Amino acid sequence: MSSxxxxxxxxxxxxxxxxxxxxxxxxxxxxxxxxxxxxxxxNLLIGYTGxxxxxxxxxxxxxxxVSAYSIKVWGFSPELGILTSVAAAAVLGLGFGxxxxxxxxxxxxxxxxxxxxxMYFVFLQVPFTGGEDGLQGVxxxxxxxxxxxxxxxxxxxLVFAIFVFGFWLIHRVIQSxxxxxxxxxxxxxxxVISLGYQAARYKLLAFVLSAALAGLAGGTKAVVFQxxxxxxxxxxxxxxxxxxTLLGGLGTVFGPLIGAAIVVTLQNALADKVGALLPVIMxxxxxxxxxxxxxxIAGEFTAFCQSKLAERRADANHRKSHGLxxxxxxxxxxxxxxxxxxx
Amino acid sequence: MTTLFEVPLSALMGQLMLGLVNGSFxxxxxxxxxxxxxxxxxxxxxxxxxxxxxxxxxxxxxxxxGISYWWSLLLVPLAVGVIGVVIERSFLQWLYKLDHLYGLLxxxxxxxxxxxxxxxxxxxxGQPYAVPDALKGAMNLGFMYLPxxxxxxxxxxxxxxxxxxxxxxxxxxxxxxxxxxxxxxxxQAFGINVPVMVMLTYGxxxxxxxxxxxxxxxxxxxxxxxxxxxxxxxxxxxVIGGMGSILGAIITGLSLxxxxxxxxxxxxxxxxxxxxxxxxxxxxxxxAGLFGRAE
Numbered sequence: 078m079s080s081x082x083x084x085x086x087x088x089x090x091x092x093x094x095x096x097x098x099x100x101x102x103x104x105x106x107x108x109x110x111x112x113x114x115x116x117x118x119x120n121l122l123i124g125y126t127g128x129x130x131x132x133x134x135x136x137x138x139x140x141x142x143v144s145a146y147s148i149k150v151w152g153f154s155p156e157l158g159i160l161t162s163v164a165a166a167a168v169l170g171l172g173f174g175x176x177x178x179x180x181x182x183x184x185x186x187x188x189x190x191x192x193x194x195x196m197y198f199v200f201l202q203v204p205f206t207g208g209e210d211g212l213q214g215v216x217x218x219x220x221x222x223x224x225x226x227x228x229x230x231x232x233x234x235l236v237f238a239i240f241v242f243g244f245w246l247i248h249r250v251i252q253s254x255x256x257x258x259x260x261x262x263x264x265x266x267x268x269v270i271s272l273g274y275q276a277a278r279y280k281l282l283a284f285v286l287s288a289a290l291a292g293l294a295g296g297t298k299a300v301v302f303q304x305x306x307x308x309x310x311x312x313x314x315x316x317x318x319x320x321x322t323l324l325g326g327l328g329t330v331f332g333p334l335i336g337a338a339i340v341v342t343l344q345n346a347l348a349d350k351v352g353a354l355l356p357v358i359m360x361x362x363x364x365x366x367x368x369x370x371x372x373x374i375a376g377e378f379t380a381f382c383q384s385k386l387a388e389r390r391a392d393a394n395h396r397k398s399h400g401l402x403x404x405x406x407x408x409x410x411x412x413x414x415x416x417x418x419x420x
Numbered sequence: 421m422t423t424l425f426e427v428p429l430s431a432l433m434g435q436l437m438l439g440l441v442n443g444s445f446x447x448x449x450x451x452x453x454x455x456x457x458x459x460x461x462x463x464x465x466x467x468x469x470x471x472x473x474x475x476x477x478x479x480x481x482x483x484x485x486g487i488s489y490w491w492s493l494l495l496v497p498l499a500v501g502v503i504g505v506v507i508e509r510s511f512l513q514w515l516y517k518l519d520h521l522y523g524l525l526x527x528x529x530x531x532x533x534x535x536x537x538x539x540x541x542x543x544x545x546g547q548p549y550a551v552p553d554a555l556k557g558a559m560n561l562g563f564m565y566l567p568x569x570x571x572x573x574x575x576x577x578x579x580x581x582x583x584x585x586x587x588x589x590x591x592x593x594x595x596x597x598x599x600x601x602x603x604x605x606x607x608q609a610f611g612i613n614v615p616v617m618v619m620l621t622y623g624x625x626x627x628x629x630x631x632x633x634x635x636x637x638x639x640x641x642x643x644x645x646x647x648x649x650x651x652x653x654x655x656x657x658x659v660i661g662g663m664g665s666i667l668g669a670i671i672t673g674l675s676l677x678x679x680x681x682x683x684x685x686x687x688x689x690x691x692x693x694x695x696x697x698x699x700x701x702x703x704x705x706x707x708a709g710l711f712g713r714a715e
């Protein structure tokens with residue numbers, strides 16, 4: 078994506094984000110934003126580091142529990158509660174990351190899933206999570222002591238600010254030298270190691286960062302919905318975030334946001350109509366994405382734009398070649414090669 | 421009453437048997453996962469769904485068509501195997517050239533679809549499946565009462581595991597299979613039809629899962645969610661054992677079942693998590709698994 082289209086995209090995003098609560102129900106918009114941040118965090122791992130964490134809901138859900146508990150029982154303010162939950166998710170991410178990065182590829186996915194399932198049982202059994210009922214009735218209180226969050230509009234702009242912060246942070250990470258090394262690990266880990274980088278440390282840091290951001294999303298979600306339940310830490314939530322990212326486009330900047338918006342809206346619209354068939358629809362989307370649509374919506378869109386651009390360039394070259402017949406050969410050759418580079 | 425570690429011996433034996441029963445299921449399922457992974461390089465997330473399908477098909481054939489348990493034991497794996505072959509031909513065969521992760525994602529989607537369909541039809545509550553007449557009751561072994569059906573599950577599972585091991589390690593077909601796992605291109609060059617072998621391997625793997633499902637129907641409640649709970653534990657079992665050897669999968673599966681059973685007796689709080697805790701410990705010391713080779 079060229080920098081101009083990206084700036085255009087960010088501008089559009091900010092404007093859309095600011096007017097959204099006037100158009101659609103703010104709670105739904107907040108849910109989309111929380112899951113979008115969660116998917117962006119997940120995308121940092123799968124899309125840019127090539128690690129498929131199949132238990133990412135555990136960081137989201139743990140943060141939701143910590144934020145709900147600290148606000149409800151310890152009387153923390155919302156900002157402190159969310160910060161505590163981010164710290165908890167990061168610590169858990171450090172522990173799980175240390176274990177999981179010892180294996181790569183498919184094993185990594187199985188290990189993260191198994192570790193997440195272990196924590197699921199822990200949350201099912203320990204008394205402070207309220208077992209099957211979860212933690213209900215978390216008060217919203219007020220931000221920094223003076224912004225009343227019981228107003229949905231106030232809360233929306235807080236959630237939007239958190240989302241923009243998370244989105245910006247991930248963007249900065251990807252653009253940084255650190256992000257370049259992550260991408261290099263995704264492409265060819267042994268070469269990165271042979272260049273003298275300690276790939277394991279980079280992977281671990283990416284894992285912790287992703288866990289912390291997933292925690293930011295989860296902690297915020299608990300404030301929005303005023304509860305944290307077992308479904309936040311269930312493997313189905315992990316599956317949902319995989320689906321959102323896959324549908325939007327793995328390794329794309331806006332993909333997770335698009336995917337989260339579609340999946341959450343779909344769930345909201347269909348939940349009372351199809352009931353138990355909802356997972357079937359999710360499963361079908363999964364299969365269609367994997368078989369015919371691996372670049373996802375954002376990835377396909379970028380590829381489409383690039384091929385259009387290449388075509389236009391080829392056209393321009395073609396026209397030029399008619400004017401300057403002696404240079405024609407080389408110019409049209411360039412057009413073809415640009416097209417081949419982006420099939 | 422005889423006691424051991426302050427626990428009545430009969431209770432200890434009972435938990436051991438139950439652990440062996442669960443361990444048998446772990447063994448068959450992780451065996452199937454390993455065989456499929458060897459050939460297809462795909463982690464079959466839908467394995468739990470096929471296990472559930474086996475249990476459900478056997479319940480349905482008894483209740484709708486009056487097909488007895490013994491016929492189910494034969495027919496259900498065949499039917500599920502055919503479904504597996506169809507799935508391999510229509511979906512999985514397009515993934516072999518891609519990153520292995522796509523196989524996991526696609527089979528996860530499959531699992532969601534299969535479970536969703538059964539949940540939509542039958543709800544989340546379990547359906548009871550009666551133990552067949554010939555296997556009812558319990559045997560008095562002197563120191564304990566052994567429920568006959570549990571004994572049968574263990575014997576049948578071990579027999580199936582042994583047959584699979586024998587087929588893969590000791591027969592000509594098995595040697596083709598191992599050759600194709602090692603180097604598919606070269607095996608094909610020797611005139612062996614590798615794509616057909618891959619197809620049959622997937623069918624065989626899911627047939628194994630459904631066989632375990634039929635065995636499990638009278639022990640566990642037949643419910644749409646019975647597979648997904650099991651499959652994550654089986655993933656942990658696979659990580660502990662390593663994907664390298666068939667014998668390794670069988671031994672790991674059985675012993676983890678026993679450990680889980682003992683945990684229920686001595687320290688029930690960790691019984692649900694013990695397998696995962698063991699997995700974490702194994703990862704610390706042998707990341708490739710107990711029987712695995714580092715790749």
